[in-house]
Amino acid sequence: MIDIQYSAEVRAAKDAGQPIVALESTIITHGMPYPQNIEVAAQVEQDIRDAGAVPATIAVIDGVLNIGLESDQLQALGQAQGVAKLSRADMAACLATGGTGATTVAATMIAAHYAGIEVFATGGIGGVHQGAETSFDISADLHELAQTPVTVVAAGAKAILDLAKTLEVLETLGVPVIAHGQDEFPAFWSAKSPLAAPLRMDSAEDIAKAHAARRALGLPGGQLVANPIPQTDQIAAEELAPIIASAQADAETHRITGKGVTPYLLQRIYEQTNGRSLIANIALVRNNARLAAGIAIALVKTAV
Structure with missing residues (x-):
């Protein structure tokens, strides 16, 4: 079994049957410098909330598949060094070895489907x-x-x-x-x-x-x-x-x-x-x- 962790917001949305949108995490770790990366990630999440859905930013942290990040996790990921860039070929290896990695399009799709999320921006x-x-x-x-x-x-x-x-x-x-x-x-x-x-x-x-x-x-x-x-x-x-x-x-x-x-x-x-x-x-x-x-x-x- 894959060790999976939902944020409190995403868990509540799943339990209530609310619409959820997956987001990748490479924009945070590989897309732009800190603190702009955190500011943009938070703004995109808020855009989804304002439109009536729930955001689920996806990342692997210490070997755990995170579906939705708490604010402290988002801050930590935005400042972390040496974060792997995960795609289909290396996502499972990162999970198996307890690594930390940001998801690309392919990896985010895999994780979203595994978590029952059907839409990804x-x-x-x-x-x-x-x-x-x-x-x-x-x-x-x-x-x-x-x-x-x-x-x-x-x-x-x-x-x-x-x-x-x-x-x-x-x-x-x-x-x-x-x-x-x-x-x-x-x-x-x-x-x-x-x-x-x-x-x-x-x-x-x-x-x-x-x-x-x-x-x-x-x-x-x-x-x-x-x-x-x-x-x-x-x-x-x-x-x-x-x-x-x-x-x-x-x-x-x-x-x-x-x-x-x-x-x-x-x-x-x-x-x-x-x-x-x-x-x-x-x-x-x-x-x-x-x-x-x-x-x-x-x-x-x-x-x-």
Whole structure:
């Protein structure tokens, strides 16, 4: 058995049948510096509460799977050093050895499903990296979406990725990709991309019904809800394109590979946008949290 600990708020919500939204913890440990990481995490949790649902930030602490963090745990995690970044491949090992780790998209999906939570809000999913035809660098997030029945609300895939190939892989894996309120697939910091979204839905209620229908049909896997960043917070794609290209060229020059690629690129883009990429990132995470809360609420109503 897995040692699992619910926060008091999440335990009460589960007992009462209230809507719950899962949140990852890598935004706290690997996303931004202290104390901004704690402030943003607390704000996103409050956004979910204000929308009528209960937040459940997920992390492994000293070998215990925590579903929801108390305020002191959140503070401690935000200042901790050497926290592992957990995905499907290493989550069980961290639990087994008493380690502490922050959950990525894939690990958060696994933990949420284990805890009976069906909706998860994040910033952007991982996907197919540029040059994957030679590096084979493809995020575990895509396969997780194909097998774990959680609806994931994200601002698309991170714009540093090969978005066209990411959509192709998701199609091959049978993952529904639903753009919220528009026909285009959003590109993380930018509301739109040249790519058409496979599906469009304009309400949280329809997304919840689709989730419930997949469950009723016995289909494996979840849904990706691609929720565009608000227009007022976005950075235009045409402005970002040369910045991303420059960051990728720098990564190649410095021979950055594997798990080091994404954080390196994000840091370079942060520098070249004078911090605007982080401001946009925070805005899109909060926007995703609000939509996820609406979906979780609709799912509870659907089950009644």
